[in-house]
Amino acid sequence: MEYYLGLDIGGTFVKGACMTAEGNLLAEDKCDTGCENGGYAMCDNIAALSEKLQSKIKGQLSGVGVGCPGMIESSRGVVKFAGNLGLSNFPLGDELAKRLGVPVKVTNDANAAALGEARFGAGKNFKNSILVTLGTGVGGGIIIDGKLYEGGSSAGTEIGHMVIERHGEMCTCGRRGCFERYSSASALTRYTKHAMEEDAGSAMWGKYTSDTCTGKTAFEFMNVDRTAKEVVDWYIKYLACGLINLANIFRPEVIMLGGGVAAQGERLTKPLQKIMDKEIFGGNDYAKVLVVPASLGNSAGAMGAAALCLD
């Protein structure tokens, strides 16, 4: 039996998942990234993880795919720059191929997650889909005709850095008013904190302080507290604005939401769908765009990375 190894590199751990071409998981495990000792040490750790996983499976490892944070030049398997990992111009694909003895493909971690969801998760019945990840920032990946679209020079697709409010809030990228300044989990937390500080009578104070509130707080209290409801409505309007921009540009069949905020499920997707249906260009009869939660959770990245070997 042939199988594939997908690796999802994070700031602390590397997740590994072995699966068949059909997406059946055979084994999963993780190791420390160990990148404080440099990229070569990280590759050694990954090689050990790979051996451990292979020892559990009868069959032939036929390819390895990697999702890695940062700027990736996927055609050469090079990490151009990954600040959290301390890597720059590191030949990740070649170094892993040396150690593992099979071809290695590398893409950005957000792209890998999008491919995983598109092939095996919430997008599996659609040819054109977008995964939008609502976390510390807003990331995402775009699937066109069943294939990952990486942007020219595989430098795209920085959907979080689409300005939706010129003269808006300053973004880390140097521009003002980027989508992720309004729609990330961090933005939601920031607005919850601000709203609590403005409303001493908010029910949210019964359980949280303005320092302990998170992106979940406003959703938790939205049915009993007017201020919490306002925060949620505010967040959803900005998120809808960015999603409709993407829908007008790509007209995918489905937009999948990942990251912590997406755990809100229908409390998030139902009002988003309503705004999408109303405001999308040309109306909804033309070609509906569904908004759904992603379904693979933390496995999306490793599964999508493995799927890189399947094309």
Added chain:
Amino acid sequence: MEYYLGLDIGGTFVKGACMTAEGNLLAEDKCDTGCENGGYAMCDNIAALSEKLQSKIKGQLSGVGVGCPGMIESSRGVVKFAGNLGLSNFPLGDELAKRLGVPVKVTNDANAAALGEARFGAGKNFKNSILVTLGTGVGGGIIIDGKLYEGGSSAGTEIGHMVIERHGEMCTCGRRGCFERYSSASALTRYTKHAMEEDAGSAMWGKYTSDTCTGKTAFEFMNVDRTAKEVVDWYIKYLACGLINLANIFRPEVIMLGGGVAAQGERLTKPLQKIMDKEIFGGNDYAKVLVVPASLGNSAGAMGAAALCLD
């Protein structure tokens, strides 16, 4: 010799161009759209135009491509809706194939122009390009790996309807702050008019009134009149904002500018390039995005339509 016919349907005329697979033009002509008599009459006119063109060429017509305004379902060659032509759910591809006896492919007119520029014009040395047309609205087409990307259900790519200023000006699409409200030729004319009315001493009054000014007026006076310069700077900043959004999402190698405003050439592209280089995500060393004027003028649409037959 095999050749192809490209048709570019406009509000008044249908332009036809016969060319070889290499993009060599063999003959060009046009006819009245005649759509006031309905879609079938328009197809009859086009058939007559085709015969006229064929009579001038020795060779074999091997395929016909059409660029048509409005919402096109390209997989079936159907015009879902084209307000200016008075067509809805019209089987344009089938009706033309019946009359012309060869396969007919249909796409949106902006897409056809993008394909024309990408294959034979300003984008011919690049695999990933975007044509942004600055006319009455802002339209465009996206070329990925040398192929036209039409969006899921070929309903995309409505790049003019990307919100860049939430709570901004009301757009015809029902949302506020769309890119085309700020970056179309119409927007430029509107702001020139407004600026003239605010500045009775502007040198622009020497040649134009606030009713006769156009999208060219501010460019014409930018070197001698402060108000004109301000209008141009203002326009370029908004245009840059939308173009950088597209660059961050698609990271094409080149963005080509078409439509009337693009005739300003370097007066437009030079300052745009400067802002692009400074503000694009991840910086310019990573993967530069060039901003250039389109080069085929009014022939782009028909040539790109013919190119539909070449894939």
